[in-house]
Amino acid sequence: MEDGRGGRDVTDSVADWRGNKMAAERGAWCVPCLASNETLQEICRKESLICKCIGINKKNLNNYEVEYLCDRKMVKGSEYFLVKWKGWPESTNTWEPAENLKCPALLEQFYNDFYLYLSKLNAGKLSKLKIHFKSVGHSAADFLVKKAKQRIALKRWEEELNRKKSHNGMLYVENNVDLEGTPRDFFYINDYKTTPGVITLGEAIVGCECTDCFTGVCCPIEAGVVFAYNEQQQIRIQPGRPIYECNSRCKCGPDCPNRVVQKGPPYSLCIFRTDDGRGWGVKTLQKIKKHSFVMEYVGEVITSEEAERRGQQYDSTGITYLFDLDYESDEFTVDAARYGNVSHFVNHSCDPNLQVYNVFIDNLDVRLPRIALFSTRSIKAGEELTFDYQMKGSGDLSTDSIELSPAKKRIRTVCKCGASTCRGFL
Structure with missing residues (x-):
């Protein structure tokens, strides 16, 4: 924080309130200030101090700007x-x-x-x-x-x-419906957050040496599956089939056509408040082509036993953030209730425009695939993004015998998707 008169450094409650990003990255403790914004603003103006994080800058220190x-x-x-x-x-x-x-x-x-x-x-x-x-x-x-x-x-x-996202697309927030504020007790993450009891075994130890991954003996071939993408980086395999992307040990560069999910969501998305009682939702601000990668579903990776315990706690609210990772076994579950990315806010639909695929990149442990959501059809700018919590898919993309499925529910939640094919319950 700067002194408006001389630019001196100040260590006081305002500095505590702001915290120190570098110190946090080093593992230091940051204690939030208990004083209100108004109290801090009064202190700053009394001492002629500048603190941008509470709206006091050189421009309005002694001037007035309508908030x-x-x-x-x-x-x-x-x-x-x-x-x-x-x-x-x-x-x-x-x-x-x-x-x-x-x-x-x-x-x-x-x-x-x-x-x-x-x-x-x-x-x-x-x-x-x-x-x-x-x-x-x-x-x-x-x-x-x-x-x-x-x-x-x-x-x-x-x-x-x-600030927290690691992908190129921008995120926006909009509520033109009610007075609901920011979600409480939710923390944005970009990758899986492992918890005690989750031990992975499948780190990639070799990579491809292709000069052209479309024609070479690439990672999918080595894994015994087909190449997942076409030349426009659109998915060309059926749901239920795994995606093996090139990993950090591969010789191919970042422009490799077999690096799609790992680059992160390319689209600008908006978290918005729905006007029909479904809480928050997500809509795209850009047109999305059919069979394009849109986002990953991330959260805490927990054991099935922990998922069972949490599921009992979540039942009273009808929460639907638990997903079993049952590609080949049923040992782990992803819980996006407290830790997650923008997919945390994507609503269910019985006729969705997103479909789940299992993806393997640097971690080849078949018990722990990454969850990628691809578009099932062309999606217009401004259209809400949805996926089927029962992973039934839509259109010509029908599921295979191996699929990702939500953790088992003990109560039936009424579905509000409004689709003509709505099943009535989740």
């Missing part, structure tokens, strides 16, 4: 808005005439949020959102502030997700 609008009223025919100033505590909020505000996007957002409130209040019966009013009212103002704070929290979470 969001909290309320609206009419006074003698003039329109006034209650303004929350960026980097300033709520105790400094002020009423400002509309002509003083140079923030058209925030004004539009204020009205959009207000109309969302009215729509919910009137059970969605508003057809023409042009309403004249003197003030928004206490309950509406409370909703507007909560919505603004939610938007800021989701934006921070979005930035955190993009």
